[in-house]
Amino acid sequence: MEISCLEKEGVLTLVLNGRLDSAGAIQLDREIDKIISRINDKLILDYAGVPYVNSSALRVVIKYAKELRESGKEFHMVNVNSDVYKVFKLTGFTSIIHIVRRENEIEP
Numbered sequence: 759m760e761i762s763c764l765e766k767e768g769v770l771t772l773v774l775n776g777r778l779d780s781a782g783a784i785q786l787d788r789e790i791d792k793i794i795s796r797i798n799d800k801l802i803l804d805y806a807g808v809p810y811v812n813s814s815a816l817r818v819v820i821k822y823a824k825e826l827r828e829s830g831k832e833f834h835m836v837n838v839n840s841d842v843y844k845v846f847k848l849t850g851f852t853s854i855i856h857i858v859r860r861e862n863e864i865e866p
Contacts, residue, residue: 759774759775759776759777759778759781759782759785759786760774760775760776760807761773761774761775761785761786761789762775763789763793765796768798768799769798769799769800769801769802770793770796770797770800770801770802771801771802771803771804772786772789772790772793772801772802772803772804773804773806773807774786774803774804774805774806774807774808775806775807775808776807776808777808777809777810777811778808778810778811778812778814778815779810779812779814779815780812780814782815783812783814783815783817783818784814786815786818786819787818787821790818790822794822794825794826797826797831798831799831799832800826800831800832800833800834800864801822801826801831801832801833801834802834802835802836802864803819803833803834803835803836804836804837805835805836805837805838805839805842806836806837808838808839808842809839809841809842810841810842811842811845811846816845816846816849816851819835819851819855820851820854820855823854823855824854832856833855833856834855834856834857834858834864835855835856835857835858836857836858836859836864837859838857838859843857
């Protein structure tokens, strides 16, 4: 799993590339933990390079989605492929996490 962090106009975007399996979930958890104090308004996870997620990754995502929402901040996922989206939909996470096709669909 490769993770790069981009910052633009106070919005942090983590660009993910690779499988979000158990090892990738640990890496994602560490990366978000490192940057969470820098999040002003919203965090965006760009899933364009993610072909697979497992339950470990789901736990990390829901953990930070809830934490950010409780602190009045936004959490978004973009560029999620159909297979990964199905996993989030089947688990009911699409009712908790804002998932859009492209970043420009997120309201400013």
